[in-house]
Amino acid sequence: MKNAIYLATSHDCAANLAGEAYLLTLAFDHILFLWVNDPCIVIGRYQNPFAECNLKNMEHMQVQLVRRQSGGGAVYHDQGNLCFTLIGNKETATKEENFSLVLKALASLGLSCELSGRNDILLDGKKISGNAFQTTPTKFCHHGTLLVSSDLSVMSNYLTPSSTKLASKAVKSVSSRVGNLKEGREDITNEMVQQALIDAFIAEYGQTEVTPIDCVTLAEAQANYRRFGDLSVILEKTPQFTHSFTHRFEWGEATLHLQVEKGVISEVRMFTDALDTSIVGRATQVLTGLPYDHNALTELARKSEQADLASLLMHVVTLL
Template sequence: MDNAIYIATTHNCAANLAGEAYLLGQEYDHILYLWVNDPCIVIGRFQNPFSECNLEAMEKDHVQLVRRQSGGGAVYHDQGNLCFTFVGKKDVSSKEENFKIVLDALRSLGIEGELSGRNDIVMQGKKISGNAFQTTKDKFCHHGTLLVNSDLSVMGNYLTPSSSKLASKAVKSVASRVGNLQQAKGDIEMKMVEDALIVAFCKAYGPTEIEEIDFLNFPESQRDFHLFGDKETILSKTPQFSHAISHRYSWGEATVHLDIIKGVIETARVYTDCLDTNLVPQIEKCLNSVPYRKEALQAVVDIEQDERVLELVSFLISQL
């Protein structure tokens, strides 16, 4: 069999996912790809970042937003989390074989993991690995995570949306109890887990050469970077959703109902007890066709002169 092992040297998640897409097109029977990311939130292909993430907190803390091509829920990555990818020809690959390699690697470190549900690995009742799958015409891609010593305390800062009431047709994440491998093996290090996976892969498929690769500066992955890491591209691929925001302003109470399509406010409707009947159409007009982004709404604030409209739009900005 013709096999390959790649280790990413960059910690940019979008670049590493673009690299994974590149590897999906390579003619190997089996590929093991190992990668570690800087802090980021990775959402599934059909998820809504507005309902999954606290975008304001992420921007403040420089946590990258990334959309992968596989399904599943939103997850937090940092340099305490090892990502692994198996790419193989469909006729010689299966998730069962891949899971066996991961479990064998853990067992070699003295850690007993077990499969749970369709795509998780648990240890002592806590989820240590989430997995997702993607199939092309002739390839099977299985990627997953292994929480080694990740900072689990900050996950809730970024995976809890700050918005008030949001209705979306997108896939929702399922909350899980998560844990680190460090809880079972106090002296564990990332390199130990990488080495264990490599040994288990070679045991399954034979000795394989290891190649380090920088996908941030690799031409083929640079070409596809925007698909995974460009914020405008990610938000434009957001499934249609609606967002209703209620608040009491100095001029009255109002609920703003926004229909968002491809990340743009398609329709704004305002319900209020304000006595000025001219205010509602004024607000709706200034919001329609505006990208649902802080920067775009701030541009509305910069040119709007009515203090009541400024107050409302400023509050909308605070909810993003």
């Protein structure tokens, strides 16, 4: 069998996913790809980032937003998390075989983990690995996370949206109790888990050389980068959704419904008991066609010379 092991030297998640897409085109029977990312949020192929993430906090802390091509929910990555990808032939590769390999690798480190029904791997009841899958005409791709020593305390800063009521047909993430492998073995490191996966892969498929790969400079990955890491592309692929809220202002109570398509407000509906009913037309006029974006709405509110409209816009900003 013709097999390969690639070890990423790059930590840009979008570049690494673009590199993974390139590896899917190579003529190997089995590939193991190991990669570690700088802080980022990775959402599934059919997810709505506005419903899954606090984009304002992410922008402030320079946490990258990335959309992968596989399904599943939103996850937080940092350098305490080791990502793995197993690529095999579509007709023969199975997730069961892949999970067995990962569990053997963890067992070799003295970690007794188990597979849960949601394609997660648990350690003492806590999720230490989430997994997602993608199929091409010829390949089966299984990639997952392994939380080794990740800073779990910051996850809620980025994975909890602040919007009041946001209705979307996009796939929602499933909340889970998460933990680190470090809780099961205090001295564990990314390098130890990485080597255990390499050893398990070689034991299963035969001696294979480990090849470093820098996906940031890899031409094939660079050509595909925007697909995973360009915010405009990510938002364009966001399913249509509506954001609704009711709030009492000094000038009256208002209920606002915003329909958003490809990251842009496409329709505005407003109901209010305000004495100046022109607020409905004015809000509809300025909001329709505006990017559903914290900065765009803040700038519009700042420039508004109409007190009632400015207060409405600033309230929308607080909900993003």
